[in-house]
Each structure stands twice: as C-alpha cells, then as structure tokens.
Amino acid sequence: MITLASDFGTPYPAAMKGVLLRRTDARLVDVGHDFPRHDVRTAAFWLRETLPYFPPATHLVVVDPGVGTDRAAIAIRARDHTLVGPDNGVLLPAARRLAxxxxxxxxxxxxxxxxxxxxxxxxxxxPGEGPKSNTFHGRDVFAPTAAAVHESDGLDSLSLLTPTTDPVDLELPTATLEDGRAVGEVLVVDDFGNAITNVPGEFLKARERVVANGEPVPVGDTFEAVPAGERLATVGSHGYVELDVNRGRGEAAFDLAVGDRVVLESAD
Amino acid sequence: MITLASDFGTPYPAAMKGVLLRRTDARLVDVGHDFPRHDVRTAAFWLRETLPYFPPATHLVVVDPGVGTDRAAIAIRARDHTLVGPDNGVLLPAARRLAxxxxxxxxxxxxxxxxxxxxxxxxxxxPGEGPKSNTFHGRDVFAPTAAAVHESDGLDSLSLLTPTTDPVDLELPTATLEDGRAVGEVLVVDDFGNAITNVPGEFLKARERVVANGEPVPVGDTFEAVPAGERLATVGSHGYVELDVNRGRGEAAFDLAVGDRVVLESAD
Amino acid sequence: MITLASDFGTPYPAAMKGVLLRRTDARLVDVGHDFPRHDVRTAAFWLRETLPYFPPATHLVVVDPGVGTDRAAIAIRARDHTLVGPDNGVLLPAARRLAxxxxxxxxxxxxxxxxxxxxxxxxxxxPGEGPKSNTFHGRDVFAPTAAAVHESDGLDSLSLLTPTTDPVDLELPTATLEDGRAVGEVLVVDDFGNAITNVPGEFLKARERVVANGEPVPVGDTFEAVPAGERLATVGSHGYVELDVNRGRGEAAFDLAVGDRVVLESAD
Structure with a gap:
C-alpha cells in the first residue's frame, strides 16, 4: 500500500499515480492533496495525526517549497512504515509517532x-540526460523513490539510499501549563473551521467553563453541548483543545488563525 | 466494496480509510467528502441518487452533526447493499430506493x-478504556462498523448489531401538481449551479416554455438548446425539473437556494 | 486500469464509478474532476500532460458542454492506450502524444x-426505452463505453464501435519565435497560480533575465531562485515557460488569465 499526500490540488497527483502504477501494483490511497500550499508544518501535523491509523505502508509526501534546490530527498523507516519525501522536516513528526x-x-x-x-x-x-524537472519532483523523484521502496525487500537492499543522521528536523510547538493556565497556539484550522490548539485535552477535564484569550467559553463534551452557532471549547479527535462553533466555524468566531497565541485560564 | 461519503473535506477521510484497511482488503470508493457541512437532507438526496448505480456494497456515510451525543449508530440492509451511518435519517432515502x-x-x-x-x-x-473520541465517530465508530459488516457473513451474524424498528426517518419533500401547476422546492444545487427541484420531469413533457416563479423560461432537452449564458428548464439526470443556465449557474440566474419554493406554471 | 477525468466536481463521478464497477473489476484512478467547467481546451492540455505517465489504460474523459446534442461519443486507440469521451476535441492532443x-x-x-x-x-x-438522460452521459454513455472497451479484446471486436476519419479536432496553440522574441499565450493556470505559457522552455536557456509583456523578470532554475513573494520566469514540468511567484500566485502578480497574450523578449 502506498499513501499519497501533497499540496498539489488537481491534476498533478495523477501524474504521480501514473508513475507509481507503471512500477508497482500497490494499492494507492490518498491522504489528501489540499494541504495548504508550501506549509510544511501544517502538513506535518496532519500526517502525524492520520498516518498512524493506516496499516504498514509506504507514505509518499510532497509538500516541498524547496523543489529543485539542493534540499535532499529522504526515506525514513519507522517500524513497519516507510515515509518518502523532501528533507524539510515534514516527515519527522509522523515518523516519530509511527516508531x-x-x-x-x-x-x-x-x-x-x-x-x-x-x-x-x-x-x-x-544516461545522465534524464528529463527530471526542477519543479515537479513529486513525479520525477519522489514517486520513483516510493515505488522502489515499496517494491524492495527493505531499505538496506536499495543502493539508491545512503544512511544519514542529520535530517532537517521539525518539532511542532508544545504548550506550557502552569498554575491552571495554558499558553499555546493554534496548530491548524481544519476544514470545519475548528481551531485546533496544542493545549492537551486534559486541561478541560472537570471544567464546565474556561477563559480563552480573555473571554469565557463553555466546555462541551460534544459540539451539540451548545446551541447551533454558539462557541465552545472541546477535546478534539487528536486529543487537543479545540475552539469550535457548533455547526459553524470556530476560527472565525474566535478570530484565530494558524500560529496565533491561545491562553486558556480557569473560569472559576 | 466499501463506499465512503462524508462532509469531512480533507484529510479526515484518510483516517477512516486507514482504519478500514487495517481490517479489510475491500475496494474503497469515494462517493464524495464535500457534501455541505452538517446538511443531512442534501447528503440524503445525493446518496439516494448515487448509491443505486453501484454493485452490491457496504456504504459508509458520515454526515453527523450530532456526533458524540446519544444519537445511535445504525446499519441498514437493503437487498444486497448495506448502509452504515448515524441514526439521523441520512441513510433512509437511499436505503428505500436500494430495497x-x-x-x-x-x-x-x-x-x-x-x-x-x-x-x-x-x-x-x-477494555472499556478505549480512545473513542466524541468528535470523530467516522474514524472511531462508523469505519470499524463498516469493516465488521463488510467482513461478516451477514448482519445476523454480528453480535454488535441489535434490530430496531424505530430509526430516525427523513423523507425528502415532494411537489404538489394540480391543474397544470407544480409547487415544489429546490432540493439541492449541484456543483454546476443547476437548481434541482423536486418537480417530476414529466411536468415539462410536450412544453416548449414554462413559467418559473412568475418568469417565462424556455424548456430544453439539452443545455445547448439555448445560447450560452441563457436560462432554461430541463429534466436532469435524476428525473426532476432543473432550473439551469447553459454553461452558467442556474441558482444565481434564478436567485434560488436550497429549500426555496419553486412554482412552475403553464406558459400557454 | 481505467482513469477518470471530468469537470463534474462532487458527487457525479461516483455514479460513473458505480456503473463501471458493475461491469468491470478494473482499477479506477482519478485524473481529476475539478477541471474548469465546460473548458475543453484546458482539459485537453492537462490530459496531454498527465496521461502519458500512466501505464496502458482506458481513459474516460467527460468535459462535455454539448451533452445531449448530436455530438458523437468516440473512442480512440493510441498505441496501448484507449481514450473514451465526447467528440469535441478534448481527447486529441493526449491521443497524439500517447501514439x-x-x-x-x-x-x-x-x-x-x-x-x-x-x-x-x-x-x-x-429495448429502445432506456433511461438514458440528456444531461449525464458520463453515467449513461461514456462509463458504459469505457467498461465495454476495457473488457474487450480490442476495439475491432466491439460491434458498438464504427471507425471514423473525421473527428472534431483541437490543436493547442503554439508560440511564434523570431529574433529572440517569443509571442505566445497563457495555456492554463495551475492550482498553484503558475501561468503556464506555450513558449518552449528553451527560450530561457542561458538567460538570466527576460522581459515579459514589457517588464523585466529574473529567470530561475527553481522557484527558490528568488525570494518568497517575488516573480520569476522558469521552465515548468511540462517543458514550457511559466510565469510564477515563489510561494505565491504568478497569474495574479503578472495579471494574466488563460488565453492572454504573452510576449517574451531578451533583457539584454
């Protein structure tokens, strides 16, 4: 099985699939091709939250603003999963969780x-006169690598791979918690408009209300804990505090964007 | 075969696929993940119009504004198709047609x-300490159920299912026809901008013009029956009267949205 | 293998897939369903640039503003690929390249x-009372044809096909090059906002700057050759000159839309 993730939209992912399917019969599964353009951190978050639900697979990831420069292409083995993509940190948070x-x-x-x-x-x-583009390594570099990895008996057997100990790393920021106060930020906004923070969900435990960036907000176990159109704080499916609106868009109601600071305090 | 339909956008459907593929080798086919958010009736319409074209399959549907509340998860057997989703009516119109x-x-x-x-x-x-979220039952409840259903020898054999006779129902509204006059409403607007009403297509039979909400409109067998940019009434692929614009957006030209009343009258 | 391409959005492609999967076990691969509506030329470009990366396959294409009129449905054999779609030219540029x-x-x-x-x-x-719609030949004509073609031993064996020598043709426009000056146009704008022209990439060879529609622009081997937000001309993955913005949208910065004239001149 090979999963595919990119910020390509349509139809560039199809060219990658064509290249893969000339070289492998693997099942192909899209993780998504609508990741925010050039946004390595957001893609890293979603991969970390999504790939661990898959069975062992090769994961092809192309969010690659440095395409064509000297940034390397890398492959990472994490237990029985393999990730292939640019050496810009996008693979690391998912790889660590998978491992x-x-x-x-x-x-x-x-x-x-x-x-x-x-x-x-x-x-x-x-030989040496390949048609490799400088702007579409998903097709010309990463898909061929993923196919080779998937068809191999293990990364060791592939002469095209050389071990490295120095990849570009990326750590998603963590929140600080002290004295009933959490200081974090918005990691991503999902397609529903939920503003997903990096504050662990436990912060909401046993609370009925919380103060978010100075304003009191009810804590709900479910979206429907508040009337449609009303704001709430809840624990999202990733285990973090989300600032949401029932049947609406939390990021608009809370006026929050990716990277914005979020301070949660006790409402008592 | 398992089909997937939701209002999830990207990348939540991938987590569902991962869960499914750990438990089954079934072919996965997307019906769509861009259904209007929280809009049970629109999803019910599209499922009714789309699922009957599939061979026997398990259909996983998650349009679920009540996620995490006490609304049940249900499975429906309709001849050789099985539908899995929330007990909010979204499955019923398709199930009745399939049956x-x-x-x-x-x-x-x-x-x-x-x-x-x-x-x-x-x-x-x-046991009993599961990681089930309150906000993502597509991943934590419906995908596991669809996998279990698909891998089973029949719903009877699954101890996790208990027959019910009292599901939440949903009937799509029907138009009234009398004296050459049809009173209905816009059921959905499709991605082309066609305003699909609930008036049966036969209403247009043998007519060259019709009066739609007070304004005369030509009846066309095809979009190209009128010049590009012009309005027409036609019979859509679902068998209903559509109010369209050739190579344009009917919902804008007719100033219609989902649920708006549509009165069609004879133009003679 | 059957690939699918259309301007349908969601969920009409699923009905096509259902029809296909009742008639064939072929692998289905989406090329894309977000092609600009009714835009035969843009789809023809993307098919020409994408389908040649696939292994031998049946390619089902539905960008079909003339649906329901007397435009024919056609099938084209191009070496070991077969294309199925409306007789409006959309298949021809890809077919010629595949052949x-x-x-x-x-x-x-x-x-x-x-x-x-x-x-x-x-x-x-x-017989003869089929439910064929006038507005959804993707479901009622092209998917059944693609399934029949895919399951056949060759087009010759299919009685439903009759050779023709007179299809509707479509040639993508070519640029003129003379005295260090190229006059072309924008063929398409991709999802990144890159304005892809029809000027061959060789025009940029050995140049550090170029004058595009009167304004000097740096030539870059990669997007990152200029700072984020800056304009550049580069050779895209299709081999044409693109007018881009690093991590931004070229079509906006250059004020260009599909079909707009592009004059490239020496900056020396």
Missing part, C-alpha cells in the same frame, strides 16, 4: 540512481 | 462491542 | 447498442 519507542532509519536518496521517468510516446533519454 | 419493493433490516450498533481503534506506535487500551 | 509516431484508430460509439444503465431497485427498461 513509538523504536528508532528511525533515515536515508538520503541518490536521485541520479533512479530509473528515469519517460512518458508514453517518448524514448528513454541517454 | 425497491423489498424490506429494510435496520440495526443499532453496540459501540462498546467494537474492536478499539489503536493508532500505530500506541498500545491497545484496557 | 508518438504511431497512428490513431478513431471510432464512433453506437449509443443505442450499449447495455442500459439500470439503478438498483429498478427493473431493466424495454
């Missing part, structure tokens, strides 16, 4: 060693 | 009897 | 010879 208490094996891809991508109706290029 | 003149078997899901969803890198919870 | 120096075999579909599409819960119509 649990296991170690990560990280390799750099030798792009010159990949079998060239040749569209139908054209002839293969001479 | 034809057959009966429906409806069951309530015992959510506590489901195998818990445990993400990779974490250990399974103690 | 390379091979010939195209083009056939008209006898729509009356198709096995009727009968939704679950309904009985099959009498």
């Amino acid at each position: 649990g208490d296991g170690a990560l094996e990280i390799s750099v891809v030798d792009e010159e060693a990949l079998e060239p991508v040749v569209p139908a109706g054209e002839t293969a290029p001479d | 034809g003149d057959g009966a429906l078997e409806i069951s309530v899901v015992d959510e506590e009897a489901l195998e818990p969803v445990v993400p990779a890198g974490e250990t399974a919870p103690d | 390379g120096d091979g010939a195209l075999e083009i056939s008209v579909v006898d729509e009356e010879a198709l096995e009727p599409v009968v939704p679950a819960g309904e009985t099959a119509p009498d």
Whole structure:
C-alpha cells in the first residue's frame, strides 16, 4: 500500500499515480492533496495525526517549497512504515509517532540512481540526460523513490539510499501549563473551521467553563453541548483543545488563525 | 466494496480509510467528502441518487452533526447493499430506493462491542478504556462498523448489531401538481449551479416554455438548446425539473437556494 | 486500469464509478474532476500532460458542454492506450502524444447498442426505452463505453464501435519565435497560480533575465531562485515557460488569465 499526500490540488497527483502504477501494483490511497500550499508544518501535523491509523505502508509526501534546490530527498523507516519525501522536516513528526519507542532509519536518496521517468510516446533519454524537472519532483523523484521502496525487500537492499543522521528536523510547538493556565497556539484550522490548539485535552477535564484569550467559553463534551452557532471549547479527535462553533466555524468566531497565541485560564 | 461519503473535506477521510484497511482488503470508493457541512437532507438526496448505480456494497456515510451525543449508530440492509451511518435519517432515502419493493433490516450498533481503534506506535487500551473520541465517530465508530459488516457473513451474524424498528426517518419533500401547476422546492444545487427541484420531469413533457416563479423560461432537452449564458428548464439526470443556465449557474440566474419554493406554471 | 477525468466536481463521478464497477473489476484512478467547467481546451492540455505517465489504460474523459446534442461519443486507440469521451476535441492532443509516431484508430460509439444503465431497485427498461438522460452521459454513455472497451479484446471486436476519419479536432496553440522574441499565450493556470505559457522552455536557456509583456523578470532554475513573494520566469514540468511567484500566485502578480497574450523578449 502506498499513501499519497501533497499540496498539489488537481491534476498533478495523477501524474504521480501514473508513475507509481507503471512500477508497482500497490494499492494507492490518498491522504489528501489540499494541504495548504508550501506549509510544511501544517502538513506535518496532519500526517502525524492520520498516518498512524493506516496499516504498514509506504507514505509518499510532497509538500516541498524547496523543489529543485539542493534540499535532499529522504526515506525514513519507522517500524513497519516507510515515509518518502523532501528533507524539510515534514516527515519527522509522523515518523516519530509511527516508531513509538523504536528508532528511525533515515536515508538520503541518490536521485541520479533512479530509473528515469519517460512518458508514453517518448524514448528513454541517454544516461545522465534524464528529463527530471526542477519543479515537479513529486513525479520525477519522489514517486520513483516510493515505488522502489515499496517494491524492495527493505531499505538496506536499495543502493539508491545512503544512511544519514542529520535530517532537517521539525518539532511542532508544545504548550506550557502552569498554575491552571495554558499558553499555546493554534496548530491548524481544519476544514470545519475548528481551531485546533496544542493545549492537551486534559486541561478541560472537570471544567464546565474556561477563559480563552480573555473571554469565557463553555466546555462541551460534544459540539451539540451548545446551541447551533454558539462557541465552545472541546477535546478534539487528536486529543487537543479545540475552539469550535457548533455547526459553524470556530476560527472565525474566535478570530484565530494558524500560529496565533491561545491562553486558556480557569473560569472559576 | 466499501463506499465512503462524508462532509469531512480533507484529510479526515484518510483516517477512516486507514482504519478500514487495517481490517479489510475491500475496494474503497469515494462517493464524495464535500457534501455541505452538517446538511443531512442534501447528503440524503445525493446518496439516494448515487448509491443505486453501484454493485452490491457496504456504504459508509458520515454526515453527523450530532456526533458524540446519544444519537445511535445504525446499519441498514437493503437487498444486497448495506448502509452504515448515524441514526439521523441520512441513510433512509437511499436505503428505500436500494430495497425497491423489498424490506429494510435496520440495526443499532453496540459501540462498546467494537474492536478499539489503536493508532500505530500506541498500545491497545484496557477494555472499556478505549480512545473513542466524541468528535470523530467516522474514524472511531462508523469505519470499524463498516469493516465488521463488510467482513461478516451477514448482519445476523454480528453480535454488535441489535434490530430496531424505530430509526430516525427523513423523507425528502415532494411537489404538489394540480391543474397544470407544480409547487415544489429546490432540493439541492449541484456543483454546476443547476437548481434541482423536486418537480417530476414529466411536468415539462410536450412544453416548449414554462413559467418559473412568475418568469417565462424556455424548456430544453439539452443545455445547448439555448445560447450560452441563457436560462432554461430541463429534466436532469435524476428525473426532476432543473432550473439551469447553459454553461452558467442556474441558482444565481434564478436567485434560488436550497429549500426555496419553486412554482412552475403553464406558459400557454 | 481505467482513469477518470471530468469537470463534474462532487458527487457525479461516483455514479460513473458505480456503473463501471458493475461491469468491470478494473482499477479506477482519478485524473481529476475539478477541471474548469465546460473548458475543453484546458482539459485537453492537462490530459496531454498527465496521461502519458500512466501505464496502458482506458481513459474516460467527460468535459462535455454539448451533452445531449448530436455530438458523437468516440473512442480512440493510441498505441496501448484507449481514450473514451465526447467528440469535441478534448481527447486529441493526449491521443497524439500517447501514439508518438504511431497512428490513431478513431471510432464512433453506437449509443443505442450499449447495455442500459439500470439503478438498483429498478427493473431493466424495454429495448429502445432506456433511461438514458440528456444531461449525464458520463453515467449513461461514456462509463458504459469505457467498461465495454476495457473488457474487450480490442476495439475491432466491439460491434458498438464504427471507425471514423473525421473527428472534431483541437490543436493547442503554439508560440511564434523570431529574433529572440517569443509571442505566445497563457495555456492554463495551475492550482498553484503558475501561468503556464506555450513558449518552449528553451527560450530561457542561458538567460538570466527576460522581459515579459514589457517588464523585466529574473529567470530561475527553481522557484527558490528568488525570494518568497517575488516573480520569476522558469521552465515548468511540462517543458514550457511559466510565469510564477515563489510561494505565491504568478497569474495574479503578472495579471494574466488563460488565453492572454504573452510576449517574451531578451533583457539584454
């Protein structure tokens, strides 16, 4: 199984799928291709929250503002999952969660060693004269790598991979909790408009109300704990405090965007 | 085969797919994840118009504004199709159409009897201490139920299902026809902007013009029956009267939204 | 394998998939269903740039403003690929590229010879009384044709196909190059906002700057060749000159839309 995630919209993911399906019979599953453009951190969050629900798979990820520069392509083995993508940190939070208490094996891809991508109706290029673009490594580098990884007997067997110990890292920010006060930020806004913070859900435990950025808000176990159109704080499916509106958009009602500071305080 | 329909956007459907694919090798097919948020009636319409074109399958549906409340999860057997989703009426119009003149078997899901969803890198919870969220039953309840249903030899064999005769029902409204006059409403607006009413297409038979909410409109067999940008009434692919604009958006030109009243009269 | 491309949005493609899956076990792969509505030329461009990356397949394409009129349904054999869609030119640029120096075999579909599409819960119509709509040939004509083509031993064996030598053609416009000056146009704007012209990428070779519609612009090998938010000209993954903004939208910064004239001149 190969999952695909990108910020490509339509129809670039299809070219990646075509390349994959010339080289493997794997099942392909889209994680999503509507991630915010060039936003490595948001993609890293969603991958960390989504990939652990999959069975063992190869995960192809392309959120890659540095395409065509000297940033490397990497592959990460995390227990029985393998992630393939740009060396910009986007894979690391998901890889660490997939590995649990296991170690990560990280390799750099030798792009010159990949079998060239040749569209139908054209002839293969001479060695070293590949048609690799500078703007679409999803098609020309990452899909070929994912296919090779998926078809291999293990990363060790692939001569195109070289171990590295120095990938670009990315840590999602954590909230600070002290004296009944949490200081965090909005990690992402989901498609429903829920403003998902990095404050652990336990902060809401046994509370009926909370003060969010200075304003009192009811705490609800479910969206329907408040009337339609009303604001609430709840624990989202990722385990974090979300600032929501029942049947509405929390990010608008709370006037919050990704990265905005969120201070939660006791309402007592 | 398992079909998936929701109002989730991206990337929550991927978490459902991951859960499914840990438990079944079934083919997964998206019906759509862009249904209008929290709009049970619109989803019910599209499911009724789309699912009957599929071969026998399990249909997983999550348009669920009551997530986390005491609304039940249900499964419905309709001939050789099975539908799984929240007990809010969203499944009923499709189930009735799939059953034809057959009966429906409806069951309530015992959510506590489901195998818990445990993400990779974490250990399974103690019995009764499951990680079930209050805000994402697509992942934690409906996907596990759909997988169990799909892998079973029949709903009777599943101890997690208990027959019920009292589901929440939902009937799509019907138009009234009298003396060459039809009074109905806009059921949905499709992605092209076609305003799909609940007036049966036969109303347009043998007419060249019709009066729609007081204004005369040509009747066309095809969109191209009128010049680009012009309004027309036609019979849509669901068999209902649609108010459209050739190569444009009918809902804007007719100033109509879902639920708006539509009166069609003879133009003679 | 059957690929699907349309301007349908959601959920009409699912009805096509249902029809296909009643008739074939083929793998289904979406090329995209968000092509600009009724825009045959843009779809033709994307198909030409995407389909050649697939292995041999049947390609089902429905961008069809003339649905229900007397425009024919056609099938085109191009080497080991087959394309099915409306006879409006949308298939031709992709078919020619897929064929390379091979010939195209083009056939008209006898729509009356198709096995009727009968939704679950309904009985099959009498011969000649099929339920074919005038507004959704994707479901009622093209999907059945694609399934028949895919399941056949070759187009010759299908009695529902009749060879034609007179399809509606469509040629994407080409740029003129003379004396270090290129006059072309914007072919498409992609989801990133890159304005993809029809000027061959070689025009930028060995240039550090270029004058685009009167304004000097740096030439970059990669988006990151200029600071975030800055404009550049680069060679896109299709081999054409693109007018882009690093991490931004080129079409807005250059004030360009599809079809707009683009004049590129030497900056020396």
